[in-house]
Amino acid sequence: MSDINQTTGAALQKKKYIVxxxxxxxxxxxxxxxxFTVEGEIVVDASIRLGYVHRGVEKAAESRNWTQVLYLVERxxxxxxxxxxxxxxxxxxxxxxxxxxxxxxxxxxxAGEIERLHSHLLWLGVAAHEGGFDALFMYSWRDREIVMDIxxxxxxxxxxxxxxxxxxxxxxITQEFIDGISPDLDYLExxxxxxxxLINTDVTFRMRTVNIGxxxxxxxxxxxxxGPTARASGIxxxxxxxxxxxxxxxxxxxxxxxxxxxxNARFIVRIKECLKxxxxxxxVMAHIPEGELTTKMPRKIPAGEYMASVEAPRxxxxxxxxxNGTEMPDRVKIRTASLCNWGTIVSSVAKGHRLADMPxxxxxIDPCFxxxxxxxxxxxxxxxxxxxxxxQLRKYGNNFYK
Amino acid sequence: xxxxxxxxxxxxxxxxxxxxxxxxDRIRSWARINSPWAIHYNxxxxxxxxxxxxxxxxxxxxxxxxGVKMAGTPRHADVLVVTGSVTLQSRDRLLxxxxxxxxxxxxxxLGSCALSGGVFHDCYCCIQGGVDKVIPVDVYVPGxxxxxxxxxxxxxxxxxxxxxxxxxPTENKPTLIPSESELIxxxxxxxxx
Numbered sequence: 001m002s003d004i005n006q007t008t009g010a011a012l013q014k015k016k017y018i019v020x021x022x023x024x025x026x027x028x029x030x031x032x033x034x035x036f037t038v039e040g041e042i043v044v045d046a047s048i049r050l051g052y053v054h055r056g057v058e059k060a061a062e063s064r065n066w067t068q069v070l071y072l073v074e075r076x077x078x079x080x081x082x083x084x085x086x087x088x089x090x091x092x093x094x095x096x097x098x099x100x101x102x103x104x105x106x107x108x109x110x111a112g113e114i115e116r117l118h119s120h121l122l123w124l125g126v127a128a129h130e131g132g133f134d135a136l137f138m139y140s141w142r143d144r145e146i147v148m149d150i151x152x153x154x155x156x157x158x159x160x161x162x163x164x165x166x167x168x169x170x171x172x173i174t175q176e177f178i179d180g181i182s183p184d185l186d187y188l189e190x191x192x193x194x195x196x197x198l199i200n201t202d203v204t205f206r207m208r209t210v211n212i213g214x215x216x217x218x219x220x221x222x223x224x225x226x227g228p229t230a231r232a233s234g235i236x237x238x239x240x241x242x243x244x245x246x247x248x249x250x251x252x253x254x255x256x257x258x259x260x261x262x263x264n265a266r267f268i269v270r271i272k273e274c275l276k277x278x279x280x281x282x283x284v285m286a287h288i289p290e291g292e293l294t295t296k297m298p299r300k301i302p303a304g305e306y307m308a309s310v311e312a313p314r315x316x317x318x319x320x321x322x323x324n325g326t327e328m329p330d331r332v333k334i335r336t337a338s339l340c341n342w343g344t345i346v347s348s349v350a351k352g353h354r355l356a357d358m359p360x361x362x363x364x365i366d367p368c369f370x371x372x373x374x375x376x377x378x379x380x381x382x383x384x385x386x387x388x389x390x391x392q393l394r395k396y397g398n399n400f401y402k
Numbered sequence: 403x404x405x406x407x408x409x410x411x412x413x414x415x416x417x418x419x420x421x422x423x424x425x426x427d428r429i430r431s432w433a434r435i436n437s438p439w440a441i442h443y444n445x446x447x448x449x450x451x452x453x454x455x456x457x458x459x460x461x462x463x464x465x466x467x468x469g470v471k472m473a474g475t476p477r478h479a480d481v482l483v484v485t486g487s488v489t490l491q492s493r494d495r496l497l498x499x500x501x502x503x504x505x506x507x508x509x510x511x512l513g514s515c516a517l518s519g520g521v522f523h524d525c526y527c528c529i530q531g532g533v534d535k536v537i538p539v540d541v542y543v544p545g546x547x548x549x550x551x552x553x554x555x556x557x558x559x560x561x562x563x564x565x566x567x568x569x570x571p572t573e574n575k576p577t578l579i580p581s582e583s584e585l586i587x588x589x590x591x592x593x594x595x
Contacts (some may be wrong), residue, residue: 023495030444031451031492053446053491057526063524078450078547122453125460142458148457159450159547211570309593369447 004364016044025053030369034362038355046350046358048342048357053370057165061332062212062321066092066164067180067302069329073319077158077371080351082115085164088332090245090308091321092166095301102289103252104168109247110284111163112310113277117188118147119313123366124195130359131208136198143191145182153180168294171263178285189278192271199267199371199377209264213361216261226337227315228273229365232266234259239311251284263364270366300327314338314366336371344398410586428559434480435564437469438557440510441479441503444526445496447486450547455483463550470557476502480559487515487522488529488536500537503534509555511539514546 016037023031026349029053037045057076061069063195073088074081086108093100100108121144128136148158155171163169178342199205215225220233230237238255256272258265309316315337324330345365354360403472407527444452473479477498488496500507511533514520518532529535540563543556 023492024441024443024476029442029456030447030449031495052493052495053444053486053489054527055446055487055489055522056527057522060522060525073519075448075450075546078448079453081448081450138461141457142449142462145457146461150435157548159454160448368446368449369444 021358022260022341025131032367032372034358036350036355036358041354041356043288043350043353043355043358046346048346050342050364050369052374053372057185058232058332058334061329063328064326065092066299066329067329069332070164070166071162073332073334074160074162077336077368079119079368080314080317080371081160082111082163083310083317084334085113086246087308087310087317087319087320088309089164089166089307091319093297093306094306095304095321095323096298096301098167098244098297100168101292101295102173102247103291104286104293105247105250105293106284107169107171107173107247107293108164109251110173110281111161111169112246112282113284114147114150114154116277116313117274118144118151119366119381120274121331122272122315123363124267127360127363127366130363131205133198133205133208136195137304140195146188146207150181150184153177165294167290167297170293172293173285173288180287180388181281183389185278185282192218196268196271196275198265199271206264208357208360209267210262212263212353212357213266213345213364215263215349217259217349220261220344223344224340225315225346226340227311227313227366228266228269229315229341229344231255231257232269233261237316239309239316243309245308245310247284250289251280251287253280261362275315300325301329312318312337314368314371315341336368338365338368338371341365342367342372421458423462430467431564431595432487435561436566437471437509438480438483439471439473439478440483441473441476441499442483442485443454443499445484445486445492445516445533446489446522447515451485453594454547454550455485455512455553457550458553463554463566465554465557470489476500477504479503480564481510481557482537483509483510483512483536484516484533485512487519487525488533489527490529491527492501493529493536496533506564508541509539509543510543510560512543512553512556513548517542517544536568563571582584 016039019038020033021036022028022033033049033226036043052167052223054067058073061072061166064072070085074085076084121140125137125144128134128140146211152158159340164172215233215262216233220230220235225233225235234257236255236257241255244252253276256269256276258269280324288318301323303323303336304323305320307318307320317337318335319329320333322331342365345361349361350358404579442452442455457463476482482500482503484496500509511517515522515532519528519530522528524530531540541556542561545552548556
């Protein structure tokens with residue numbers, strides 16, 4: 001009898017405990033399901049189950065016309081809606097052979113940078129909230145309201161502001177707007193410096209972030225991290241610099257990197273990016289080129305394929321668009337930054353940390369579930385559709401493009 | 403505010419059922435009006451409505467000073483705030499959360515997608531129509547996304563619903579999670595390989 005007890009006892013000890021989190025959980029603002037396998041306090045394994053907000057945007061894009069798709073893809077994610085719109089409409093414009101007027105490019109740039117400000121401030125608050133630092137959450141969301149006011153005064157809506165229209169932009173930057181925005185930018189710059197100071201000096205905050213969730217340069221590069229997550233590990237990767245799109249070719253921007261790769265570095269990179277954005281908005285507004293806001297865009301886009309990348313606040317946002325010469329796109333493929341970054345935390349960072357650090361580590365990559373939930377479906381004859389070898393993938397790819 | 407802060411013990415119909423229950427219900431509803439606790443579930447939203455909902459608990463709009471609090475679990479909540487069109491994946495979860503909320507429960511549908519499906523109206527992975535196709539909804543707040551003021555106005559409208567009570571008591575009954583066969587009917591036929 002005692003033997004049985006001992007064996008079951010040993011089996012129980014070996015059995016790891018799984019902590020399920022989500023899809024509805026106070027720490028999650030969006031639905032996603034996580035399973036953390038823990039040994040005591042230490043997380044030894046982690047897995048995610050995504051897809052709760054999969055709506056089928058890519059398929060829906062095939063049954064709407066080009067202008068409607070522009071408004072649809074802006075609602076892939078409400079936080080980086082301008083980036084989605086820009087990436088998609090860039091493809092359409094390139095396929096139609098339309099060159100944007102320089103003033104429209106500059107307006108798109110400014111909108112993109114204001115969006116980055118709003119997104120990073122939002123993230124700063126949420127990440128601090130996950131770490132139990134609610135005062136910083138309230139502070140940063142109070143300052144974020146200033147950015148929201150700018151967005152509202154400028155584009156007429158606080159979120160999903162749709163500044164892009166096919167062939168240009170719908171709002172102009174007036175002198176009145178420039179005069180109105182300047183004191184706001186000064187105030188935001190001052191606040192950002194305060195946050196930077198706070199993150200570097202606050203003892204409790206440093207204890208929660210320094211050397212937590214560390215990703216090395218090599219890991220980050222091999223797992224394909226993008227955006228601030230990659231730049232916090234020292235990777236020089238930013239689409240605005242590498243492949244300048246819309247206004248970034250006229251007005252170059254510089255990179256912000258940090259080589260420490262921990263949570264603290266991710267905070268610092270994002271806040272420094274905000275400072276950079278403020279500087280950049282000032283620069284573009286001072287040198288904004290004269291000219292038209294729109295060019296004529298055909299209703300039917302000539303057949304062809306185009307790929308465009310945009311540096312969204314979370315990282316590289318990739319769009320592939322194929323047109324068959326009709327009023328509707330033939331295929332729209334979206335690859336978002338959050339999905340690339342999930343791999344970094346789940347496969348390497350989460351393991352070995354305390355369960356209490358998980359919310360902050362998860363928030364550290366600035367996850368956006370509604371961006372994530374793309375579907376992958378693979379059909380390959382009668383073979384097992386789950387597993388593909390590299391050769392099969394290559395063969396399939398070659399056949400597809402023949 | 404004076405009206406809200408006092409018990410109105412007149413007009414209680416003590417003839418039906420247990421008179422003590424009628425009295426306790428009146429007191430409960432008074433407490434609920436003064437401090438409705440809400441829970442938020444994103445059933446397939448683009449985050450736009452979620453961040454506008456989160457804005458109302460931050461300093462500029464701060465509804466916590468009016469007693470509205472975001473609860474952590476459905477079992478502590480009075481009001482379920484649903485954002486986004488209902489995807490097939492999150493439908494069961496939405497029903498489960500709705501069932502977990504104690505009676506009487508109130509539902510606020512936030513944003514165009516929750517009202518009618520919005521831009522995602524004919525997506526293959528969404529329920530055709532709004533949240534009210536899945537659970538009963540008390541107050542609808544339109545907008546893409548609704549402004550924080552609109553969200554607060556929606557909450558004020560909800561207080562009226564709480565005050566007057568539900569007109570149809572059957573609405574409060576838990577909705578049963580549908581069987582497998584019913585779920586399969588909702589899904590579109592799978593593509594042939």
